[in-house]
Structures are given as C-alpha cells and as structure tokens.
Amino acid sequence: MPGRIPWERISGDDVETIIAVYVCRENPDAIRIRPSRGDGGVDLLNKREDGSYDVYQVKKFATNLSDSQRKQILNSWERVQQYFNERHWTIQNWYLVLPLDPTPENFVWFKETIQNHSSFACHWKGLTNVEVWASAMPEVYDYYMADGKEAVNQQIKSLLSAAQQPDLRDSKVLTEKLLRYAELLSSTDPNYAYSVRIISKYDKNGLVFFNRPNLLYSASITNDEGYSVVIEAIAKYKASSEFAPLKESGTIYANTPEKEKELLDFQRYGTPFNKMPIKNVSGNLKLPLLEESKHVISSHISLLAQVDPHPLTLILVSGNKHIALKQKSHTVGYVGGEWVGEDNSHVIHxxxxTDIDSLKSTLQITVRLDSLSGCEVLPAFHAIDFLYEVxxxxxxxxxxxxxxxxxCKSEHLDDTVFDEEKIFPWYELLSSLKTIHDAAFVDFKCPDFASLKMTHVRRWNEIEHLLRGELVIRHWDSFKFVKNADTNVDFPAGVIVYSKLVAPIGDQSIFLGYTQLFFNANSIDLLPDDKEYVLHSSSDICDLLIEHKYEPRKPEDRDNISRVTVGPLMNLSEYQQYVLPKE
Known part of the structure; x- marks a missing residue:
C-alpha cells in the first residue's frame, strides 16, 4: 500500500467499496442496505444492543463538495429516515463517511442542514478517520487496488496443493503445512478467514457440515483411502459476500425425484438444498469440493440456510390464543419467496x-408431537394449548x-393435524405438567412421552387436584412403611401419614410441598427383609384413602413428615360417594 492513498484518482466505486470494507471490519455485524436509488453511496447498518441502529453512509467524494454532492448527501440522509420510519426502527447515530475532512463552510452546512434537523446524532467521519483505517488494515487496499487479489488466489492454490496429498495419514506434517498456508491466506484476504482440518476415515461424522454465523463456504476433498481434508471460508464481517462474493459456476443436476423437488424449490423460492450432484465447475474460487483430482470420490454441493441478521417473527392467531413463530429461513427465488418458522417448542412448523407476481400465498403447517419429549414445559403447553384452540x-x-x-385460513384445515380428539389428550397431559411446573421449586422439562408410565399420568392428575386445594380420594390395597417402634397396635385401625408431595417426571422426583393421608387399615404384615411393614385394606372398613395438601404452620410441624400414626378406626363412608366403584 502506498504511503498515502490518492483517493481523488481512484474510481468512485472502488473508493466506496474500500471504505465500506473498513467500516465493516471495524463493525463486523454491520449489514448493507439499499434504501435509495440513483444518489450513489453505500449504506451500512450496525444494530446496537438496545435494538437501535448506527447508520454509515459511505460517499466517494474526495475533493471539496459541490452543490450537487451536498444535495446527494442530503437525499441519502432523508431517504434513510424514510426507510427506518417505514419499518418502525430507531436510528441512534448517522455517520457520513468519505475521504474528505470538512472545510469550515462544509462544517457549517452539515450542522445547519443535517445535525440541527435530526432526532439522532449525526457525525462526519472524514479523511483523518479513513487514513487511520487504511494504516490499520493495509490488506484491504492491496486486495482491491494492488496485487492482493492475485496473492490470495496463489495462496489458495498452495493450500489446495498441500491438501491434495496422495496419503493423508501422515497428519502431523500435513497439518502443520495446512495451518501455515491457512494462516497466511487469512492475513492476506481482507474479507475471509480460512480454517482447515483433517478427518480420519474412521470418523464417520467428521464430514457432517453445519451452518453457523459467518460461514460462507465449506468443502472437502477425500482420497481413495477415505481420508479427507476440510477447508472452510469464514467471513470476517457479515457483509463480505456483498463486496467480495465467492463465485462458482457449474451444472447442478438431480438424480432422484427427491432431488428434483429440492432443485425445483431452490429455483422457484431460493430454498436450501442438501448434497446435490454438480459437474463442469469453474469460477474464481477453487476449493477442494470442486477441484479436479484423481483422489476426489464424488462432487456434490450443498446450500445451507443463511443466517439472517434481522429475522422476522410472525404470530399465529386463533380465537383468543396466539403463538409466536421464530424465523428459521427466509429466501427468494425466481417465482417467489418462502418464509419458514417454528414456535419455541419446535412442535408447530x-x-x-408467496408468488411475486400474483402475491398469492400458500401456508403449510406441520405439527411434530415427537418434539414435545425433552421440551421446556411452558413452550410445550403453549403449543398444545394453541393447537387445541384451532x-x-x-x-x-x-x-x-x-x-x-x-x-388467513378459515376453511380446509387439515383434520389430521387439527383433530380435537387427537389433540385433547395432549392438552390434558400438558395442562397437568404446567400446573406442576408452576408449583415446583425447580425448573424441569417434559419427560420422554414414548416411555411414559400411566401410573405417572394418574399421579399428575391427582397432584393437580391437590394443588388446587381439593381432596384426592381413591381405593387402596396396600401401603408400605418403615416401622420405627415396636409398639403393638390392634387392627383394624385408623392411619394418618404426613409425607412429601413429589411428582414423578421421567426419572426425576419434583418436590411440591407436603400432603396428609388418612385411611383405615385391616391388618399389618412384616416383610421378609425385617425392616418394612405393609398395611392391608378391606372393604368391610371402607377401603378409601383420602389425601389433601398439608401446610406446616411451624418449623417443628415438619417433624411429622414421614411419620405414620395409628389410632382408632375412622368413619370414611361419607367419602364413598365421590369415587367410582372399585374395578
């Protein structure tokens, strides 16, 4: 890079690109927008933690401003405000960025015309700021104006040459070489960083690709023995593909009906696809997935969902219920656009x-009840509660x-998805879990419903009644307890037990307080282990067990917990009318 960049002799597009990259490198989360047409310049948005935005308007002007250039700046400032007002967003700071420090006259104009008429702070970042960036990031100017782009291409070739070894098992030497090339390449390329890793043929999951923020390209080369090298291009800032797109061309073809549908959806709506065959590849990025080599087993390309910096949240409404849907993907193709979202429980997808020309929309709703297992209780309940309302x-x-x-959809709802008879049992189940969750001292998740025991479900229903202050009345056959004293008791007798109220949730026991049980026992037996005793019921003395929530009034009242008290028979016949006959 020269000692001083001659901004006035560089084309306007190059000036704006270089300075925009400086801004993005300093603010990696900034994105590019196009709120205006015809006035030139580049608009960059950087979202702040409070939800407001800093806006950077990059201009190419490098000499004293003319009236026309001032008008362009003013138009940009006005149109950005219109863009934000339409979206109900808030601007915190607006920066005019250009390779020109303000003259006293320009400073007065900027203050009187823009600063004094703004509801947000407005700043002029001129040549002084730009030269500080240029000094700190010399690779940016070298890439766009000198030989930096060619250096990147040569280093990519060196990296590929090292990766395409006939035997990748000598991993130590190869890893050192690959890391050295990747580090040099990352320091030369102002837009992308590169990472490499060697995958053993015994690592069956090593070549599973997954998207993550700023990953733009991931590729692999595999030799005849099954060993692989993975190379990834990671954006140094979110808008890197705007200023330095990674371009490839080739023929993608579908070899199965499923792939045909994936490819058609990609063409029509821009939706991602997975592992599509590709051939006749050419372009400015020769990464290993697409490199001609005798060690390449096959060539495929996958397009993963993009990470949207401004995801759109939509709301499903039915009656007096609603549920929020978070965006998973938002794409646009030749025919129209697609928005995909799901609720927090991942149950409602x-x-x-939407067709661009006709604006006709189609809505597909998928319900995945298997997502309830292991889900947070509240999101799971809200999903089922909404489905029950629909x-x-x-x-x-x-x-x-x-x-x-x-x-709006008010007819032709899929009865297999919104079947009340199918949803109501889930509604009852999740209602019980929510009641328990609201009363619990700790948070817990839904159990594995595939292995759920019906005894647990019945107990959840009983606990619901107890937590509402109601009695739980049921028939009983036997009751085990540990006898701490050798006092002889004549049976039949009345029994009172104070115990902890615990909800069985999967393999957890969730503490909810205390209960009191009282019932009549006909006899008592000592179990073979000589520690536990078992009480037996009898219909002759009313085989009912009555349980209610117990609130210890004093700390010493908790001394009664787990204590079994035996006394005179109790008259429980009045409770008989509240229970069904014993089967």
Missing amino acids: VRLR SQTKMMELQTLDGETVY
Missing part, C-alpha cells in the same frame, strides 16, 4: 410461500407483530 375454532391467521394479517 410453518412454511409460507381444533375448536377451525380457523387461524398469520400476523405480523403489529397485527397486520399476512395469511
């Missing part, structure tokens, strides 16, 4: 597709956060 109202709307209707 929504796919909205099964009764037979209508729903998809709305924005401010209540605007995106899609």
